[in-house]
Amino acid sequence: MSEITKLTLVELTKKIKSKELSALEAANAYVSRIKKSKKLNTFVTETLDQALVSAKNIDDNNLKSGVLAGAPIAVKDLFCTKNVQTTASSKILKNFIPPYESTVTSKLWDSGAILLGKLNCDEFAMGSSNETSAYGNVINPYQESGENLVPGGSSGGCSSAVSANLTSSTVGTDTGGSIRQPASFTGIVGLKPTYGRCSRWGIVAFASSLDQAGPMTKDVSDSALMLDVISGYDEKDSTSANIEKGDFLNSLNKNIKGLKVGIPKEYIVDNMPKEIQTLWDKGIEWMKESGAIIKNISLPNTKYALPTYYIVAPAEASSNLSRYDGVKYGFRAPGKDLIEMYENTRAEGFGNEVKRRIMIGTYVLSSGYYDAYYLKAQQVRRLIKNDFDLAFKEVDTILTPTTPSSAFKIGDKTNDPISMYLNDVFTVPVNLAGLPAISIPAGFDDSGLPLGLQLIGKSFDEQTILNSAYALEEKISFKSKVIDWWI
Amino acid sequence: MDKKFDYFLEGKTGKWEVVIGLEVHAQITSNAKLFSSSSTKFGSNPNSQVSFVDAAMPGMLPVINKYCVEQAVKTGLGLKATINNFSKFDRKNYFYADLPQGYQISQFKFPIVGEGQIILDMPYGTKIAGIERLHLEQDAGKSLHDQDPSNSFVDLNRSGIALMEIVGKPDLRSPDEVAQYVKKLRSIMRYLNTCDGNMDEGSLRADVNVSVRKVGSSDLGTRCEIKNVNSIKFMQQAIEYEAKRQIEIIEEGGTIDQQTRLFDTKKIETRSMRSKEDAHDYRYFPDPDLLPLVLEQSFVDKIKNSLPEMPDEKKIRLMNDFDLSSYDASIVVSDRDISEYYEEVAKDSDYKLAANWMIVELFGVLNKEGKEIKDSPVSAKNLSKLINLIKNNTISGKIAKIVFEEMVKNNEDPEKIVNEKGMKQQSDPEELKKIIDTILKNNEDKVEQYKAGKDKLFGFFVGEVMKNTQGKGNPKLINDILKQQLK
Numbered sequence: 024m025s026e027i028t029k030l031t032l033v034e035l036t037k038k039i040k041s042k043e044l045s046a047l048e049a050a051n052a053y054v055s056r057i058k059k060s061k062k063l064n065t066f067v068t069e070t071l072d073q074a075l076v077s078a079k080n081i082d083d084n085n086l087k088s089g090v091l092a093g094a095p096i097a098v099k100d101l102f103c104t105k106n107v108q109t110t111a112s113s114k115i116l117k118n119f120i121p122p123y124e125s126t127v128t129s130k131l132w133d134s135g136a137i138l139l140g141k142l143n144c145d146e147f148a149m150g151s152s153n154e155t156s157a158y159g160n161v162i163n164p165y166q167e168s169g170e171n172l173v174p175g176g177s178s179g180g181c182s183s184a185v186s187a188n189l190t191s192s193t194v195g196t197d198t199g200g201s202i203r204q205p206a207s208f209t210g211i212v213g214l215k216p217t218y219g220r221c222s223r224w225g226i227v228a229f230a231s232s233l234d235q236a237g238p239m240t241k242d243v244s245d246s247a248l249m250l251d252v253i254s255g256y257d258e259k260d261s262t263s264a265n266i267e268k269g270d271f272l273n274s275l276n277k278n279i280k281g282l283k284v285g286i287p288k289e290y291i292v293d294n295m296p297k298e299i300q301t302l303w304d305k306g307i308e309w310m311k312e313s314g315a316i317i318k319n320i321s322l323p324n325t326k327y328a329l330p331t332y333y334i335v336a337p338a339e340a341s342s343n344l345s346r347y348d349g350v351k352y353g354f355r356a357p358g359k360d361l362i363e364m365y366e367n368t369r370a371e372g373f374g375n376e377v378k379r380r381i382m383i384g385t386y387v388l389s390s391g392y393y394d395a396y397y398l399k400a401q402q403v404r405r406l407i408k409n410d411f412d413l414a415f416k417e418v419d420t421i422l423t424p425t426t427p428s429s430a431f432k433i434g435d436k437t438n439d440p441i442s443m444y445l446n447d448v449f450t451v452p453v454n455l456a457g458l459p460a461i462s463i464p465a466g467f468d469d470s471g472l473p474l475g476l477q478l479i480g481k482s483f484d485e486q487t488i489l490n491s492a493y494a495l496e497e498k499i500s501f502k503s504k505v506i507d508w509w510i
Numbered sequence: 511m512d513k514k515f516d517y518f519l520e521g522k523t524g525k526w527e528v529v530i531g532l533e534v535h536a537q538i539t540s541n542a543k544l545f546s547s548s549s550t551k552f553g554s555n556p557n558s559q560v561s562f563v564d565a566a567m568p569g570m571l572p573v574i575n576k577y578c579v580e581q582a583v584k585t586g587l588g589l590k591a592t593i594n595n596f597s598k599f600d601r602k603n604y605f606y607a608d609l610p611q612g613y614q615i616s617q618f619k620f621p622i623v624g625e626g627q628i629i630l631d632m633p634y635g636t637k638i639a640g641i642e643r644l645h646l647e648q649d650a651g652k653s654l655h656d657q658d659p660s661n662s663f664v665d666l667n668r669s670g671i672a673l674m675e676i677v678g679k680p681d682l683r684s685p686d687e688v689a690q691y692v693k694k695l696r697s698i699m700r701y702l703n704t705c706d707g708n709m710d711e712g713s714l715r716a717d718v719n720v721s722v723r724k725v726g727s728s729d730l731g732t733r734c735e736i737k738n739v740n741s742i743k744f745m746q747q748a749i750e751y752e753a754k755r756q757i758e759i760i761e762e763g764g765t766i767d768q769q770t771r772l773f774d775t776k777k778i779e780t781r782s783m784r785s786k787e788d789a790h791d792y793r794y795f796p797d798p799d800l801l802p803l804v805l806e807q808s809f810v811d812k813i814k815n816s817l818p819e820m821p822d823e824k825k826i827r828l829m830n831d832f833d834l835s836s837y838d839a840s841i842v843v844s845d846r847d848i849s850e851y852y853e854e855v856a857k858d859s860d861y862k863l864a865a866n867w868m869i870v871e872l873f874g875v876l877n878k879e880g881k882e883i884k885d886s887p888v889s890a891k892n893l894s895k896l897i898n899l900i901k902n903n904t905i906s907g908k909i910a911k912i913v914f915e916e917m918v919k920n921n922e923d924p925e926k927i928v929n930e931k932g933m934k935q936q937s938d939p940e941e942l943k944k945i946i947d948t949i950l951k952n953n954e955d956k957v958e959q960y961k962a963g964k965d966k967l968f969g970f971f972v973g974e975v976m977k978n979t980q981g982k983g984n985p986k987l988i989n990d991i992l993k994q995q996l997k
Contacts, residue, residue: 123567338795345612346612
């Protein structure tokens with residue numbers, strides 16, 4: 024049974040299509056493994072019985088035309104799923120059952136995938152360790168000398184679930200690194216597509232100008248397949264791009280001879296562990312061996328990315344989260360009048376990190392501070408984008424580490440938000456510029472913890488970074504070291 | 511002009527001038543809301559016209575309704591205003607139970623329409639009132655506080671309906687000018703079919719800004735804003751009250767606090783709602799869910815070319831081509847329904863007579879019965895026929911009035927009334943001459959006196975002829991023949 028859950032999404036769907044494996048067998052394999060893996064706390068909501076019914080229906084009626092037919096998939100609890108509780112890992116949305124399905128997840132089910140349940144994440148996707156979830160922190164399947172580690176965040180339930188083989192693949196969301204950083208912490212592939220590539224309709228919003236859904240998978244081919252399924256223009260999202268859809272899996276190609284790869288000097292940061300630099304150097308060597316041309320580049324405004332992000336994202340979040348007021352749906356704490364009801368509801372309904380960001384966002388948008396913070400941040404954001412535009416005149420892709428460290432222990436950084444925010448230093452600039460980027464597992468540190476490398480691409484050129492990642496993947500030949508210690 | 515502007519308020523220290531500027535909120539005539547496809551029908555069951563977007567469900571996104579954009583552009587063109595090919599939507603953040611998103615989508619820095627003007631016909635001449643801007647925004651829902659002793663209810667049918675906020679310059683100087691301004695604005699929008707102007711249903715309401723200054727001063731005083739006044743009469747009452755209140759404070763050595771005030775329609779007074787210090791900080795920022803609104807010039811030109819004849823142009827045409835007086839022309843163009851009725855009457859009869867008959871006779875009846883022109887008891891077609899009967903001497907003006915009274919009763923065809931009741935004018939000169947000769951013969955004494963210089967007796971002879979013809983004698987012929995015979 025456990026061999027089934029180790030299959031990649033491409034392998035699994037092939038076997039189900041050829042009837043080498045029934046959809047029900049696949050679903051059963053995942054269901055029984057999920058049931059044994061409660062310790063990881065990856066799920067907020069499970070839909071296992073329904074998954075088995077759906078799988079049987081696929082077998083009985085031979086519904087195998089969809090590219091994902093019979094693939095059991097759990098999704099981040101930020102995607103609204105029709106008739107299935109959607110919480111954004113917040114108390115304020117406890118028991119909220121959407122009467123609609125997000126565009127991205129509808130595309131999964133339309134392609135024949137089966138919902139296993141909703142995966143834990145940081146509350147409203149605000150966090151880098153999954154410790155801000157109202158439903159408890161997720162545990163990384165990798166341990167350090169028997170101690171539990173964070174799975175990264177905010178898509179920590181996603182990364183842990185893929186790494187621990189509790190889902191065949193998944194979709195997460197990435198606002199400042201929330202797909203790539205957890206992917207790096209758990210030894211899986213995470214792809215943040217170009218802003219506008221996938222519809223945001225039906226995804227609980229964190230920061231609208233940065234949020235983007237993307238695949239988190241066992242390997243590069245799976246990410247290409249998932250991107251084929253979930254991408255595309257959606258007239259219900261005014262910021263989704265009306266451009267031709269890619270054919271990512273079929274176009275996947277290891278040949279990167281002559282590809283120009285940029286190495287930005289600004290990504291060498293203080294106190295970065297030697298192992299990360301070593302891995303980065305290795306990545307450069309691997310790229311060279313594959314025939315790529317390495318170029319040193321400069322992205323001079325990189326140092327402003329993190330402060331810019333922590334103005335823009337909270338500003339948008341403070342407004343996006345105003346709708347959670349206890350009036351219409353979700354959690355309500357009574358009060359003697361409307362104002363008191365608001366105060367009680369939001370005080371009890373939101374966790375500390377969310378409150379912190381709402382306050383920062385409210386502050387930077389308030390009159391008298393708007394120009395100094397929000398407006399300035401938008402101007403700097405433009406400069407950061409210009410850096411990339413300039414760089415991409417010289418190179419086809421940019422190679423960097425995904426994170427400045429490997430997974431850390433639970434509780435290590437919870438009292439130090441700044442050091443927590445520093446986790447996103449390599450991923451945040453990409454969101455600010457709206458670019459696509461992929462993190463692939465590239466090796467282990469001295470403690471045996473996975474580390475990722477990030478490839479950043481030109482706008483809407485996911486194919487180039489997928490191809491580069493595909494080539495790297497072969498060189499790296501990463502092998503999971505997950506040992507099922509929790510079973 | 512025979513009249514001069516004379517609205518000055520007498521204070522203890524001298525004469526004061528009132529300065530008024532209006533912010534009119536006009537509901538756009540559209541079947542669907544500004545960012546959702548919900549119906550905008552008035553008077554439906556509470557919460558029966560609410561989409562997921564209108565209720566601000568998690569993950570829902572606004573998509574601009576193109577028709578509402580067209581309507582705003584059309585209105586802008588009707589106000590002879592600059593159309594901004596680039597505009598932006600901003601979020602205006604505040605909490606209220608009937609504002610589901612926790613923010614209103616509006617246009618703050620970059621409105622869709624810039625400066626324009628409205629021409630007012632005042633007894634003392636033509637006045638041009640400036641328009642500062644016109645922008646698009648969403649309406650809020652409605653809170654119902656009188657349905658339950660301990661709870662307030664919320665109806666979201668209005669939530670998300672498209673409004674135009676039309677900000678006027680502080681160019682108005684009296685309650686009469688305000689009335690003219692609102693009527694003219696309403697008329698323009700009704701000509702364009704961009705707002706039905708129905709103040710009872712809240713389709714048109716205004717925030718009224720009032721300040722006062724000594725006559726001769728050109729500085730603007732501190733203003734107070736009277737919120738949400740929904741009838742012209744209330745606007746006038748509120749202005750009068752507010753101006754006097756301000757004058758009293760200043761004359762007693764006080765200063766005016768910049769305040770937002772409410773108008774109490776029962777007590778006919780304004781009351782403070784909040785002072786400047788308590789003013790909301792709306793934390794405006796560009797809505798990241800929407801792209802900037804970029805209008806192709808061809809889109810604007812197409813609308814421009816489809817504009818109907820506007821009241822000002824129509825008035826000039828009627829004065830030049832049909833010799834209508836400025837007063838008559840103003841009245842028949844004052845409202846779209848009136849002008850359409852007028853055109854229908856006049857096109858097959860006579861423009862001048864049609865104006866007279868509508869203004870004097872028809873409006874007399876409508877006023878008496880409290881009816882609008884669209885409910886007129888006399889159809890335009892029948893009124894047109896009646897005028898033609900006068901024109902071709904079938905009946906006299908005097909008889910026409912009797913026929914008209916009949917028509918009011920059941921909208922009968924005037925030709926039928928004239929025929930059935932034998933009201934045709936006696937226009938046979940031979941017949942009339944016979945009658946006149948008989949009358950002169952029977953009144954020889956009076957003929958003598960007339961010939962001796964008693965001119966007044968001419969009226970007596972006319973009266974006798976009319977009596978003899980039951981009022982149907984052609985007055986002009988009677989005059990001519992009498993004069994002839996009395997020589």
